[in-house]
Amino acid sequence: MFKFIRNRILGAIGVLFAAVFAVFTILTYLPGSRLRYLPIQGENDLLDRYFALIKASPNLLTRYLRYMYNIITRFHFTSNFRHHDLSAEILTRTRLTLLLTVLGFVFIVVFGIILGVIAAHKRGTWIDRLISGASMFLASIPPFCLAIYLALIFCLGLKLLPVFGYAKPVNFILPTVTVSAAALANVIQICRFQVIEELNKPYVRNLQSRGQRESVILFRHALKNALIPTVSVIREMTATIFMSTFIAEWFYAIPGIGYYMIKAINSRDYGVILACTVVIAIFIIIFNIISDVVYCLLDPKMRSKEMGYSQDV
């Protein structure tokens, strides 16, 4: 298991370096920069020379390695494009994004599994149909539509929750729902499907005939087996969750990484785009590693591989 996780981490770090290098190269050789819009009159020559300088020397690879070195050793985001230090800003924004994402993940895991099990337990009834229908609706509509519906219902209609702000815990209810909706719906569907599969197997009938309680069968036996595919779905949804985080930040005006990045894109601030890309890539990789570890802990096959014997010989 440790070998597997170590390989995953090494692979992830490799992917991180490659991805950042690709973005770094593209952004370096792009035409246009914010500096062009500075009110420097008649000194285009100077700017040209500056651009020639940052493009030519030292060479691309050296600058890339220096950039990564600064990030890794000091969490220091330098920018070739805007000569001031982004670290403090990135750090405060990262906290908010991280908070929102972790809340989203917790929400997905807790509610996805509970609702999935309930739907599977009550399969065929109106509760199941309600949960399945709602999850299909949530899975297909874009996150910002959901955010608008939520704002219309809870903020303008019922006047229960605030729309904007990020100071109080109440402010995070709607963003969390928005972040998790799409992934939550997928998790519910998969969890329901898998638990139903498990409940149709013979060992469940055996347990029932022995008079085992329903809740024990559901949670200790069926859910335990159904969790493995569910976790793998959550792992596949990581990118979607980050996508929804961007939109939730933009909609609810939470100044996180996503908000910063969209602002930077609209003003062509390449240094900030690059820094945000690095942070998001690190996030995704960390979440992937965590879900790999959880996956390993859940899957007996993985554990047995570590013990040195394999069942599928």
Place this chain on the structure above:
Amino acid sequence: MKRFLHNRVALAALIIFTLLLLSCVVFPLLGYSDYESLHLDQQYAPISLQHPFSTDNLGRDFFTRMMVGGRYTLGLSLVSTVLAVLFGTVIGTLSAYKGGLLDRIVVSLCEALSAVPYILIVIIIEVALGWGKGYFSLAIAIARMPSVIQTIRAAVLSVREKEFISAAKVLGKSDWYIITRHVMRNVYSTILVQFCSTYGASIVACSVLGYLEIGISSPVPEWGRMVADYFHLIQSRGHLVSIPCLFISVSVLCITMITNGLRDALDPKEYQHE
């Protein structure tokens, strides 16, 4: 096909979506085509035949903007879906059929791409190539391609090991013949389902990028962009925000239902126990 038509939900979704698409094509031809001329004296005009959805804060006819916007949202997504499915099918089939180094490169590229939020991919492609409608749909196509490639590749892999493929090889048929005659016949249902689900995802991507003001720029009425443009009016004129939202949701929901219906109809053995 018959099985699809017996699925009432999917059939209803297909009819609704077709009506939506047709109205976006037809109404601009019937005179509702002037989406940008301003009439500042006619702000929020009462609902009439001329202005079925009233007018916006600049006196532009909202119904016209919705219909023309539908052309952009649904049309551009369709273009990018066609591109994604076309190239995805070619790459996925070749990669699965040929195997080897090509396969490994394609698989690892797809894995890397699908781990990144698609907004990032679209942004980088747009920043690198340029900001226009063509590049925009190309960018969405590239962002959607990994999932298409992975699905098609899996389908082709499962067909490739069947006996009739080996038989065709023994008969000395060329690879081209085998792929077009045998492999494609067996994966066409997967491609069709994949086309529908990619179309839904492309509409979502298109409207999300429009909403984030990254996609199509402002005077053009793209649905997601309209939500962003009218968002400051949500308290006083809620319908200007909720109607585009509703149109996006309805079209995506319809496509999801069509996709589910198609999947059930074309692949009955996998889903029969539900």
